[in-house]
Amino acid sequence: MTSELREVAHNQHTHPTNRFYLAIGAALIGLTVLEVFGYLGETKEILGPGSATAIILFLSALKFLLVVALYMHLKFDHKLFTGIFVFPAMLATLVIGSMILLFGPLHGTATAIQHPTVEHGETAAPAGSPAEAPAAH
């Protein structure tokens, strides 16, 4: 059997309908709307910063899973493809988490700026300070 014939045989068996894909698309839009509501909830001080962040991250993770599993067909494809994708994705997540921890809770004193903390978690320079100077240490 040639590779082209194999593809035809493969395609006749395995793919969901357009309606299924449209339903996933609608779910993605709904989740995005909820994410924006989470942002607005924090802006209007209905939600605390921590809970808004948790909600937004959870919704984002759901969208990620929907696209990767169903639109990229990892749910239906061979598990080796999942492994090839998941391993570097987890490594990238580990790098992101490590950097946040390193520049935040674990080693905050090395990179923190010794200025008053302002609203919404930003740290500000006093008036007249250089626009971009090395962190004080």
Added chain:
Amino acid sequence: MDHAHALDAHAAHAAHIDTSTGLDSRKMAFWGFIGSECLLFGSLIATYMAYKGKSLGGPYPHDVVINGVAHEGVFNIPLTTFSTFILLMSSVAMVLALNYTQRGERKLSALWLFLTAFGGSIFLGCQVYEFTAFVVHDGMTLKSNLFSSSFFVLTGFHGAHVTVGVIYLLTLATMAWKGKIGPEKSLNVEIAGLYWHFVDVIWIIIFPLVYLIR
């Protein structure tokens, strides 16, 4: 068709391919490429997150009050939400294009590929508008502060990937319109779809981390 049948069909398909893994080499290579792209974007996102909130001066991403003085944030959330919506819809168009290709409906396949590329173009237009507003209205350039540097590099790299995707899709759509891509060559469209969905997945991560979470 339920998932068990789908898995069986895939397993049967995989068993017939004459490679050492039993899987299509082009698809395998492309998943490897996507894995490497995960690490690239992982490092860019990690850099942005590490420097988040550590700029000594403005412009700032969100509205803040510093020493009693209110500073307006540069982000235009409605515009970015709209471009996110467009990018998600282009992903829907992409899966429909693949479905029509696999069914042998060449004109519909070409149409949905064009629509996918069109969605990507609108997204790029929004990004160009956003960047221009940052530079012209807010005076924010690549060198302004830590936030602007890490933001432009991260979103700029993503935009470059979208640009490549649009060119890739337009090429495929043109070939499909000319009748050169039928069900026997649907893997070409499937691989383009993998690229496009990956670009979408990266935006699904960037949008909340950069724009929505303060």
